[in-house]
Amino acid sequence: MEIGEERTAGVLVIAPVGRVDSVSSSELERHVVARLDAGERRVVIDMAGVEYISSAGLRVLLIAAKRLKPPAGSLVLCGLGPAVRTVLELAGFISLFAVEPARAQALARLEAKTSS
Amino acid sequence: MSTLHLRVEPRDGEPFRHEVRGDAVVLGRSSKADIVLADRFLSRQHARLVLREGSWFLEDLGSRNTTFLNDRPVAQPMPVRPGDVIRLAESRIVIAEAGDELPAQSAGDGLTGDTDERLPESTVFRSAGDLLAGPAAGGGLAAHMRLINEVHRALAAPITLEALLDLILERVFVQLQPEEGAVFLRDEKGELKRAALRRAHGITGEPLYSRRLAQEVTEKGVAALVTDASADARFAKAESILFSGVRSLLAAPLLDSEGCLGMIVLSAKSRQHPFQEDDLELLMALASAAALRLRNIALAEETARRRLLDRELDLAHDIQMAMLPKAFPHLGGIDVSAVLRPARSVGGDLYDVMADGERVWLLVGDVSGKGVGAALFMAVTKTLFRAIAPGSASVAEAVARMNRELARDNDRAMFVTVFAARLDLATGELEYVNAGHNPTYRLESGGGVTPLPGPVDPALGAVDMHAYRGSRLRLAPRDALLLYTDGVIEARSASEEEFCTQRLESYLLACGEASAQLIVQGLLEKLDDFVGDAPQYDDVTILALRFLGPS
Helix, strand or coil, X not given: CEEEEEEECCXXXXXXXXXXXXXXXXXXXXXXXXXXXXXXCEEEEECCCEEEECHHHHHHHHHHHHHCCCCCCEEEEECCCHHHHHHHHHCCCHHHCEEECCHHHHHHHHHHHHHC | CCCEEEEEECCCCCCEEEEECCCEEEEECCCCCCEECCCCCCCCCCEXXXXXXXXXXXXXXXCCCCEEECCEECCCCEECCCCCEEEECCEEEEEECCCCCCCCCCCCCCEECCCCCCXXXXXXXXXXXXXXXXXXXXXXXXXXXXXXXXXXXXXXCCCCHHHHHHHHHHHHHHHHXXXXXXXXXXXXXXXXXXXXXXXXXXXXXXXXXXXXXXXXXXXXXXXXXXXXHHHCCHHHHCHHHHCCCCCEEEEEEEEEXXXXXXXXXXXXXXXXXXXXXXXXHHXXXXXXXXXXXXXXXXXXXXXXXXXXXXXXXXXXXXXXXXXXXCCCCCCCCEEEEEEEECCCCCCCEEEEEEEECCEEEEEEEEEXXXXXXXXXXXXXXHHHHHHHCCCCCCHHHHHHHHHHHHHXXXXXXXXEEEEEEEEECCCXXXXXXXXXXXXXXEECCCCCEEECCCCEECCECCCCCCCCCCEEEECCCCCEEEEECHHHHCCECCCCCECHHHHHHHHHHCCCCCCHHHHHHHHHHHHHHHHCCCCCCCCEXXXXXXXXXXX
């Protein structure tokens, strides 16, 4: 699994690419936790490159959501493909996340939050 | 070489270093000697080292027991050079070089030097196969056969690794009289480590063997014989062997059909005769007998470790299975059957059926992840259900309380999907909550099979405060429910095809009014047929309940 990153106007975008299964999810977990430990508070996780996510992968998203719970921070998910969206829905998790269709909207949502 | 460096090894006492600054040094028992050796077989002034025209010579001073240089008696002054060994009665003096302050430090494995170090010219390598195949030459044959026979007999008895290595070295010492012997074994990382060491009486210090030699022997699987290291001028600098005065050396790989386990190496400093080729044959024969047994012991130890772990997991499996109700005789008005089949020894699936007055609680769940962590979370979930559900006003309230407990201090964000329900046995009213779980099927007595409708709320443990929404419907007499985990629909065949909800639904349609037990067992058989010899990836849980009508 590859993990892409982009930073714009105080927002960190983390973009995993590939399958987030029981093996690769620990890599993603280390990556995300390291960024949060470093003080990142406004984060977008762009799932456009993820074709599959297991329950272990869902845990990583939950860990990020817990630590970025407002007002401490904010997390937006975007780019959910049908497979990833279905897994989130089946576990009842879709309502726990702020979700936007694509990265541009996700960034706009976080930037709007800053200016308000 | 004007300054002479000596390593003195007295018969009694610790070896020490001596640097000769003048142009002569007298060795003897007398206190007037320059180097005093407390050895009663020495003459008072036994021998002398003198510098003549830039070279050092050894001469005997008319001693009673003569002086030996490299085991040859010194009749007239003889030149000495680094690596030479002077023997006076039972004391030894090794000629060292200025740079050789101390033997090279070993990395703790008993080996030293670089792997590109050159070996003495007198080194002979012989293939292990040739040595084992060829008939032993010379008159030592009978003695050799006796020794090999003896070792084979000893090896047949149960023995620990340490005892085996000691035994091999002991027998070798009796037969070949080396001064030092060591066995090196590969560790788990494949690196050679000294596993046993034996020294002849009176030999002190830690022998270090050439890493280069060890590499040759163990990687190529050849036996090595060094007859006279000191005869090789280039090798004089190879302090690993030479510094401690080793002249002659034997090394044999510990080979079996699967490869090389290590090596056994013997060395001699002042041995009367250097090792011979038939010594090498004998050592090789012993080494191969030992190697077979070593492999057996290693396998036995590995098996014992695995057995211990298996026992632990078996125990955990039994404890986990004991948490699940097997029979439900105390419940009137319903027919229930359930099965849980973990993919590993322990798993993260769970189910429960619990009477609560005129009502009965049902639970099926699936913890994220697998293995011991999931099993512990499963046990906590099951315990919470038992503690919280009875007396709760509603299923939604019970599930919300379970969720609060599971989410507390849950930094790893473990979660468990559950389907929880409560059936009123008097009315057939079913109240249920789906927390991220597969929908339960209703098998209507009239023949329809439908997933229970209703919202899906988050799996338990994910977020600490969350309201859970309950749904209700009324079961008709003879209606049945099927609760399951995704191990059922995601079961994979050898061709990686999934069982899927379609196969599950068509099976359920065919069930009619079969008993709960038949529904469960029939589904298990369907799954087994489908999966065939493919491995089970996920825990499988199936719970069937038929409502028999108002009690």
